[in-house]
Amino acid sequence: MSIRERDQQLGLLRAFLTSSRETAPNSLILQGPTSTGKSIVLKQVLDQLPVKFSIIHCDECVSYKILWKKILQSVQLDSGLIQKDELSYDALATTNFQTFIKQMSVFLEDYHYDELHYVVLDRSDQIMDDIEVLFKNFIKLQEVSPLKNLSFIFVTRTIPSCITTSSTPVIIFPSYSGDELIRILGSAPLCRFNVEVEGKVLERFWKQYVKLVVEMYSSYTNNIMVLKLILTRIWPIFVQPIEEGELKPNEFLTLYRRNYKAIGSDYVISSSLDTEWDDEENEHQSSNLPTISKYILISTYIASYSESKSDWTMFSRLKDYHRKKTFRRSTRSSNRVNQRLLDASYFDLERALAILQAIYTIETGSNLHTDIDIMTQVANLSSMKLLLKSNNNDFISAKTKWKINCSFEYVKSLADDLNFPIDHYLTE
Structure with missing residues (x-):
């Protein structure tokens, strides 16, 4: 083949x-x-x-x-x-x-x-x-x-x-030219009419449709996956007059004149090329995170907003220590700036993984399963921009650093989903 x-x-x-x-x-x-x-x-x-x-x-x-x-x-x-x-x-x-x-x-x-x-x-x-x-x-x-x-x-x-x-x-492997994109995308229809149409008519119509879309959007992108997304997104609007019986598939020019404003709108471009999510989607995303990913985000938040010198005491395996812990604030500490108001600090990934193991053991009473690929979960969170990696230019200590890219409210919502007392693990 x-x-x-x-x-x-x-x-x-x-x-x-x-x-x-x-x-x-x-x-x-x-x-x-x-x-x-x-x-x-x-x-x-x-x-x-x-x-x-x-x-x-x-x-x-x-x-x-x-x-x-x-x-x-x-x-x-x-x-x-x-x-x-x-x-x-x-x-x-x-x-x-x-x-x-x-x-x-x-x-x-x-x-x-x-x-x-x-x-x-x-x-x-x-x-x-x-x-x-x-x-x-x-x-x-x-x-x-x-x-x-x-x-x-x-x-x-x-x-x-x-x-x-x-x-x-x-x-x-160079980028595909416009003609190559038309030949590739036009080889087989990705979409169908909701009304009965002959196969040859559909193929001919699809090739015209692909040529139109590629010529319109190739100046924005020649990424074949993005163009496929644009083709499928525009299709329902473009063929609506045909499916409602107002026009026939062979009236392509008339169909284009009727729909050119819709298919050339900024919405089609931005929704296909933009990778940022709105707040509602982020909320939905957080609820769909795997349990281990939620624990990873919690542990990295703790690593970003707590000092490493307190790890030994903070992550003691004595579960009752965290259950009975109370915070005593002196007059001197009341003048300090809340750490959560400052930018997150960078941390070593090894430290965050140690915190993950500790809090998981303390709160669940069991160890992490050895078949869980934690690094894959970290990579997924990084691709979602929930974890950020530093650009380390220090040639003497070139260790990669990480930091959390989530607000306390977001991490608190994850902790509430797990019934996890995150406040017990944060220093003021």
Whole structure:
């Protein structure tokens, strides 16, 4: 099966990616804007090869420890040599890159696994850490380590400057042109009439409709997913006169003249391109958060608005300490500014996770389940802008910092949902 408008990239991938260790590349880069077919074309080529491969979504990894762990576990599982219940879920198992190489080498040697294995680092430019380290570590891993049968493929929107002089091959996926978008989107109707219409009439009408919409909105975006959203959003308004019997499908020009104000409105553009939510949607979003995500937001709020020196006392495992705790304020403390009125402070993710474990154990009486992927939940909250990551330019202490991006009222509503006494854990 051929993917439309990507024959050149498909041919290049088939030329580079082989089933032999001797001819496979040490690393390969697929670069291009969002929604240009990088992942789907690559997946099609790999599915047709008699080789094992693993796909890692880097945007779900908040740190390199999580990335190394995911790569290690994915290779073990996809090799078919280890079952899921045999995996280690120890978060401290891969503490650094050297440990990752050692553990991967042990697995390859113990199981005599020397077959070619492709590791796809999808969205590699969206990892929540320094992307240059990611490329530097893996781009020549075969040359500096015993992992000779692993070939790494980077799927990215941008290429960091640190490897612009590298000899690693790059396959470019350019943005679709207007004509390409029309051919792709016009190949099969995404919408239907609510009245009976012949198939050929629908296909002809859909192609005219796609051409109109692409020509109108291509100056705003050439993202094929956004254009699909615009096509489906406009459709009910555009075809209403046909469904009510006022016009026929072959009267396209008349239909356009009647609807041009509606389909060219700012509402269509803003509602399709804008990613911000209003207060009502945020409220609905908070009620739909998983329980563990609510606990993560509570723990990160506490980490942002409390001092680390009080953690040992504050998060004591003695449950009665928090139940019976009373606050005594002196005259001196009454002159202090309430911490909640100040901007949230940055914190280490490890501290927030320790607070999470402590408050969950104290309030529920049980430990967190080992099968809960907390880092994926953190990544989801970060993508929703509920957690923010710092841009750390300190080369001496380059540890990534985080902070909460929610008001106390929002976090309090989450705590009320869980019947969690958040006031007991906040210092004034």
